Amino acid sequence: MRKMAAMNIDSGAARREDRNNALNPLVSLQNASLGYDLAPVLKNVGFDIYPGNLVGLAGPNGSGKTTLFRTILGFMPLLSGTLLRGCPLANFGYVPQSAVLDAQFPLSVGDIVEMGAYGRVNCLRLFPAQEKKKAFAVLERVGMAHVKKKSFFALSGGQKQRVLIARALMVDPKIMVLDEPLSGVDEESRCSISELFIHLTKKSGLAVFFSSHDLEMVQRVADKIIRIDQGKMWVEEQGARPS
Amino acid sequence: MNSILEMLSPSYLLFPALLGTLIMGLVCPMIGSYLVLRRMVFLGLTLPEIAAAGVAFTFWLQQTGVVPQLGQSERGIVMVGSLLFTFLGMGLLGYLEQRGKGLAEGRLAAAYALAGAGTILFMVFNPAGQIEVLNLLKGEVIALSRGELRLLAVVFGLVFLAIMVFRREFLLTSFDRDLAFLLKGRQVIWDVSLYLLAGLIIAFGVIMAGPLLIFGFLVLPALAAKPLAQSMSSYLIVSALFGLAMAFFGFYSSVRLDLPLGPTDVTLGCVLIFLAYALRQISPKRLVLLILPCFLFAFFACSAQPPGPPLPDAKSIHADQLWLAKVKNSTALPLLLPATNPLRSLAEMAGKISSDYRQSVMDLLRENLRVELEQRGFKVSLPEQADARFPAFSSADATAARVAREGNLAGAIFVSEIWRWEGETQKYVRALVDFKLVRVNDGAVLWERRVQRAIPTPSATNLGQASADAARELVRDLFAG
Numbered sequence: 137m138r139k140m141a142a143m144n145i146d147s148g149a150a151r152r153e154d155r156n157n158a159l160n161p162l163v164s165l166q167n168a169s170l171g172y173d174l175a176p177v178l179k180n181v182g183f184d185i186y187p188g189n190l191v192g193l194a195g196p197n198g199s200g201k202t203t204l205f206r207t208i209l210g211f212m213p214l215l216s217g218t219l220l221r222g223c224p225l226a227n228f229g230y231v232p233q234s235a236v237l238d239a240q241f242p243l244s245v246g247d248i249v250e251m252g253a254y255g256r257v258n259c260l261r262l263f264p265a266q267e268k269k270k271a272f273a274v275l276e277r278v279g280m281a282h283v284k285k286k287s288f289f290a291l292s293g294g295q296k297q298r299v300l301i302a303r304a305l306m307v308d309p310k311i312m313v314l315d316e317p318l319s320g321v322d323e324e325s326r327c328s329i330s331e332l333f334i335h336l337t338k339k340s341g342l343a344v345f346f347s348s349h350d351l352e353m354v355q356r357v358a359d360k361i362i363r364i365d366q367g368k369m370w371v372e373e374q375g376a377r378p379s
Numbered sequence: 380m381n382s383i384l385e386m387l388s389p390s391y392l393l394f395p396a397l398l399g400t401l402i403m404g405l406v407c408p409m410i411g412s413y414l415v416l417r418r419m420v421f422l423g424l425t426l427p428e429i430a431a432a433g434v435a436f437t438f439w440l441q442q443t444g445v446v447p448q449l450g451q452s453e454r455g456i457v458m459v460g461s462l463l464f465t466f467l468g469m470g471l472l473g474y475l476e477q478r479g480k481g482l483a484e485g486r487l488a489a490a491y492a493l494a495g496a497g498t499i500l501f502m503v504f505n506p507a508g509q510i511e512v513l514n515l516l517k518g519e520v521i522a523l524s525r526g527e528l529r530l531l532a533v534v535f536g537l538v539f540l541a542i543m544v545f546r547r548e549f550l551l552t553s554f555d556r557d558l559a560f561l562l563k564g565r566q567v568i569w570d571v572s573l574y575l576l577a578g579l580i581i582a583f584g585v586i587m588a589g590p591l592l593i594f595g596f597l598v599l600p601a602l603a604a605k606p607l608a609q610s611m612s613s614y615l616i617v618s619a620l621f622g623l624a625m626a627f628f629g630f631y632s633s634v635r636l637d638l639p640l641g642p643t644d645v646t647l648g649c650v651l652i653f654l655a656y657a658l659r660q661i662s663p664k665r666l667v668l669l670i671l672p673c674f675l676f677a678f679f680a681c682s683a684q685p686p687g688p689p690l691p692d693a694k695s696i697h698a699d700q701l702w703l704a705k706v707k708n709s710t711a712l713p714l715l716l717p718a719t720n721p722l723r724s725l726a727e728m729a730g731k732i733s734s735d736y737r738q739s740v741m742d743l744l745r746e747n748l749r750v751e752l753e754q755r756g757f758k759v760s761l762p763e764q765a766d767a768r769f770p771a772f773s774s775a776d777a778t779a780a781r782v783a784r785e786g787n788l789a790g791a792i793f794v795s796e797i798w799r800w801e802g803e804t805q806k807y808v809r810a811l812v813d814f815k816l817v818r819v820n821d822g823a824v825l826w827e828r829r830v831q832r833a834i835p836t837p838s839a840t841n842l843g844q845a846s847a848d849a850a851r852e853l854v855r856d857l858f859a860g
Contacts, residue, residue: 251558
């Protein structure tokens with residue numbers, strides 16, 4: 137799968153690659169069964185996510201949203217069916233629920249965001265200045281540059297989510313996968329995070345795939361809604377959103 | 380002796396031990412920080428136990444003849460056993476953690492129990508080696524030789540380098556395994572590497588400094604640094620600084636007050652934790668302003684050791700005669716020196732002769748005192764020459780004067796009492812001895828001194844020679860002040 141994203145060496149090839157990327161799905165699941173220890177949680181799952189898509193995954197708690205995400209990200213194996221990824225895993229910007237991160241670690245906001253670059257920084261080198269600049273830039277993009285030196289775990293829920301989105305942006309993602317990014321945050325943060333998703337998909341051409349148990353909120357934000365409930369999945373297309 | 384500046388001089392006899400402690404104090408907290416953050420503090424207890432099982436196993440193999448007895452190289456062989464067991468244990472624990480099944484604490488507890496049981500069983504199989512095993516596990520950093528220091532520096536230096544080079548990988552794998560997987564693929568190697576580094580410093584450290592000190596260095600500075608750090612780099616730096624402070628001031632207190640190093644350092648580490656939680660309310664600038672004077676005060680307070688009063692000269696105390704009493708042994712140990720004549724030793728073992736013919740530490744000390752006092756112009760006499768029934772005098776001045784008066788002695792009497800005299804290896808002797816010069820007439824104390832310290836005896840080749848060297852050094856020090 138990682139070979140699928142092999143770098144092209146001339147600009148003509150790069151243009152062809154761009155056109156292909158627009159046509160090829162970043163994630164394609166066909167007739168997939170997902171679950172733990174051979175016990176499927178979701179059966180017969182199939183959908184595609186293309187660059188620029190803003191896809192919401194809606195379903196009640198315990199319906200299998202996190203299982204679907206973890207399978208797409210390769211943390212757990214597919215039980216059956218086909219899963220194709222249109223880019224390397226290193227280009228998946230993953231935003232976990234902030235509650236799963238261990239508050240024991242004394243990490244500043246800067247530390248958290250810089251982690252997004254660890255995949256490309258050689259261990260023998262000091263952290264490059266250009267990566268530091270980039271970390272500052274992504275923090276500015278999510279409106280959190282002013283708290284760079286603050287302790288991550290001292291931030292509010294909404295601020296933490298935005299910092300984790302900045303970390304996901306730091307990996308140079310082609311697709312962002314966000315697990316319940318809008319739960320536990322105030323209304324103002326919800327609006328700003330939703331606007332950020334729309335901006336990322338429409339202006340930057342990223343695909344954004346996020347989950348929520350709040351269907352109403354997903355309907356407000358997403359172009360395409362994947363709904364799961366009681367082991368079944370179906371897709372609802374929304375009207376085109378003005379860019 | 381023992382101002383801080385004196386201790387920092389490379390010619391200081393305990394300099395290798397001090398340097399070794401500082402190296403451990405710097406490196407252990409950096410590994411310990413990750414153990415604390417990963418909530419695996421119990422690993423710091425389990426690993427030394429696994430290392431101990433390796434030590435006991437190696438001794439048992441030596442007893443069965445599978446591994447040859449190598450005399451002076453014994454420590455090296457035991458080190459290999461300790462390392463092997465630690466690495467095997469680490470590999471297994473790393474593999475089990477990667478599988479992610481069961482409680483981490485449960486796995487560590489089971490490993491701890493198994494290693495403890497193994498250590499005891501291997502010692503039971505090899506009763507002749509029990510003392511050696513216990514001595515090695517006790518660990519005494521004060522006896523660290525320059526060769527061992529070099530080995531320690533190389534091993535801990537490599538570990539330090541590995542932590543610095545792979546700090547990002549260790550952090551990422553410890554904090555967010557999912558992100559680590561996305562960015563770098565499967566991360567088994569970093570878990571195993573961290574365990575191996577921890578195992579390496581513990582396997583070496585336990586034999587050189589004992590399990591208590593190593594566990595203290597691993598965990599306490601890391602716990603103390605936590606409330607003061609807001610980023611990972613500051614956490615590692617503060618942990619290492621706390622480790623160094625704990626090592627240095629613990630070593631200083633241990634040598635100066637003749638306290639065992641492990642418990643002293645651990646107590647200091649716990650004080651640091653309380654201090655850190657108390658100080659976290661203060662802003663960093665104020666903290667620096669507060670800590671700097673405290674540090675300077677501690678430095679100068681430790682540096683200034685007022686010398687004791689010198690022994691008055693013979694004329695000033697108007698004592699024509701100085702009685703040098705037998706040195707009293709209050710240690711509950713016979714303090715007899717080993718016999719030099721093998722035939723007499725055999726006869727003693729066979730019960731043909733008593734051990735009275737052997738010289739004791741008390742004899743050595745008294746002889747050295749006599750020579751020194753005579754060189755200072757005292758006319759020294761021995762109480763038993765006046766009356767053979769005189770016992771060794773207690774250092775309690777009133778009692779000593781009363782017993783002297785009852786025996787019709789006049790003038791002044793010099794009494795000495797040994798409370799502690801331990802030479803576990805030939806490299807140093809820990810001593811606690813009271814000396815008093817008492818006027819017989821009224822029991823007035825004309826001069827007194829308590830000597831409590833570890834006396835290095837680097838050139839001694841056996842315990843008898845170590846005691847002789849220590850007695851000479853102690854008396855020289857006593858009158859030098």
